[in-house]
Amino acid sequence: MLKRLFDIIASLFGLLILSPLFILIALLIVLGSGFPVFYLQIRVGKNNQDFKLFKFRTMRKDSDKKGLLTVGGRDPRVTSIGYYLRKFKLDELPQLFNVIIGTMSLVGPRPEVRKYVNLYTTEQQKVLKAKPGITDYASIEYFSENELLAQSNNPEKTYIEEIMPAKLKLNQRYINEQGILTDIKIILKTIAKII
Numbered sequence: 001m002l003k004r005l006f007d008i009i010a011s012l013f014g015l016l017i018l019s020p021l022f023i024l025i026a027l028l029i030v031l032g033s034g035f036p037v038f039y040l041q042i043r044v045g046k047n048n049q050d051f052k053l054f055k056f057r058t059m060r061k062d063s064d065k066k067g068l069l070t071v072g073g074r075d076p077r078v079t080s081i082g083y084y085l086r087k088f089k090l091d092e093l094p095q096l097f098n099v100i101i102g103t104m105s106l107v108g109p110r111p112e113v114r115k116y117v118n119l120y121t122t123e124q125q126k127v128l129k130a131k132p133g134i135t136d137y138a139s140i141e142y143f144s145e146n147e148l149l150a151q152s153n154n155p156e157k158t159y160i161e162e163i164m165p166a167k168l169k170l171n172q173r174y175i176n177e178q179g180i181l182t183d184i185k186i187i188l189k190t191i192a193k194i195i
Helices: 002-033 080-087 095-101 124-129 137-141 145-150 155-177 180-194
Strands: 038-044 050-056 105-107 133-135
Touching: 002 050, 002 080, 002 095, 002 105, 002 180, 050 095, 095 133, 105 180, 124 155, 133 137, 133 180, 137 155, 137 180, 145 155, 155 180
Parallel strands: 105 133
Antiparallel strands: 038 050
């Protein structure tokens, strides 16, 4: 209950403070590659339920049909403004709407797409008991995940066999340690990482 209250107050405050930035980003996206401004992707949330995750659109239209993983900093599907939005994680800001709606929390395991959740072991599926978040230990540890994948000869294999299991272990660590103080610590570490 306290976590939910913290999420709502912090998200509303964040949206209020960041509203000029939201308008600027929206204008840059429209000028650079037209509408839509937002990209809605189906992710898997708490209790294995699908939900729509909000992001600023950083790719050209229909790019997700060419693969779900973004590889390297200069993926050709990514727009000019999209590159910078991704680099500074600004594309994630609309997830504050998900937090207010209640499908996400500020801090929690990052929600995955169904394709990869279907590969989870029974033990790994335990992370689905928690509400997904905008940031967590794995987001900080794998801040430059795209660059790691770019170094691989088979990015999807590397993601499934190495990165995903490591991230899920960090998700489990968060579940074991979760609380308001842990959330505040992770939020501050995330901001510091972006800066």
